Amino acid sequence: MKATSTPMTQPLREHGRYAYSPIVERPQFNWPGGKRLAFYIALNLEHYAFNEGIAEDLVPGIPAPDVLNNSWRDYGNRVGAWRLHKLFTDLKLPVTLLINSALYDACPQLIEAYRAQGAEIAAHGRTNSEHQGGFDEDTERCLICDVRDAIATHEGARPAGWLSPWIAETPLTPDLLHEAGYQYVMDWCMDDQPVWLHTRSGRILSMPYPQEINDSAAIIGRQIGAEEFADMIVDQFDEMLLQSQEQPLVMSVALHSMIIGQPFRMRHLRRALEYIAAQREKCWFATAGQIASHFTRHAR
Template sequence: MSLPHHGRFDYVPITRRQDFTWPGGKRLAVYFGINLEHFSFGEGRGAQLVPKGNEPDVLNYAWRDYGNRVGAWRLIETFDALDLPATVLANSTMYDHAPELMAAHRDRGDEIAGHGRTNAERQDTMSEPEERAMIAEATEVLTRAEGRAPGGWLSPWIAESFVTPDLLAEAGYRYTLNWCMDDQPIWMRTRAGPLLSIPYPQEVNDIPSVVARTDTADTFAAMILDDFEERLAQSREQSLVMGIALHPYIVGQPYRLRALRRVLERIAGACEEVWITRAGDIAAECHGPLRDTIA
């Protein structure tokens, strides 16, 4: 029996890969993906603190906007104190909704990657022309604001159509964070040439953990720490990537931030043996020195 296949990459077990190292001879690359998201009021999708009622859904909308008004700023303070870089996954409407927040991340030197227009919509419900236009619109906003085109993309809700990788490559993107099937970057096939897939977590991610599984702040923090320690041990034999996905309206809540900070301190303290970086820097290594080494 032959099942339908995406055709984007072949099966290559992680035990059968060429060896490589990250800059400085390091074996574990760690990046933080901070999701900055804006939602439509009175319509569209969004994570829910409580079951959605009739529109306008003030409670859930306001809870999400707490991240932009408060939580993201507390997260910046924490990252500044620990001298940690970040990859910001930004809805393009954030530039109108919270321009000061986007400017603060720009001033830090954080990478700004594409994350659609708004998390109130999904790409998998769009026709190909609609999706192409949406990607172009979001890309143009980020390019105009940052002075350069974004190199990476994370779809709102990790929702893809059958042609999303093709459209991203055609739009000039160098990497995608949509696929969570590996612990190393791999090359994906598209009709416009190779597109790099960088691991983006669906386990060490506060939405599945806190919202879906209702994990406590301490449980989520312990999950990140155990994941880090295990990957650090595994990476002594094979270079790996660890992504940590954060949403300020979730981890920016004070009690969750306090638990998270303890883990961030441990990771920051390992900077001599771990490459703490941005997703775009990982992509640059894979497109450059490691191009023929990555699976």
């Protein structure tokens, strides 16, 4: 009888940043006021070089000088972000502002207005015309620290949070963020609760950041209409409010001023956020930094 052999199997490659943890098996805790659902708005304010580097485009394939897409992106900081500022103020919704540090030179009045509103200022790289994917360690460290220091200079304190431009990391990004003093990172989208990531010198908190309830991925990437996107926000809120009876959860909405700041889209966003704001007694409205701080203190 011919002998059979079993092929040698190798374990699948792992990132080593976190272990598997079923959400139904985790310790219970509450958000402030005994709330079970935390809600935050992440507004991306981005600055791009003219016809250089990578870019978010409305219409593909336009030859340089691409006036159409460049000016469309500029609309976000010149108009859309200001309309959103009024909407958030009117609804008394706190905001986490994810900024390219180049905005301090490009449109300082915009950051000043959100600062006066009480927004949290978090880091989103230097510009979205680049990402750090492929950077060597020293180059990436310089980027992360330069952005940190630019925000600290203007805000009087280092940013607690980081979102990589284009969600592009190197294998060392969490290590370098932790070593630069960041408290949380928003690149990883694997959970509805904050999760500790292992780094080579400690740990950094991964904050839930949505890749589906995100106007860039939904409206530009999947060509979903503004009405459907607003319905997605409402459905996400209602379902997560229900699920939070079992475990405390975090819901976020990720927005980009040049996309959702267009009036016809903002009309539908207004409807969704008015619906959520009317139920403020049921959930905790906070910034990403406030959520990260509470989790760090109460849900180790």
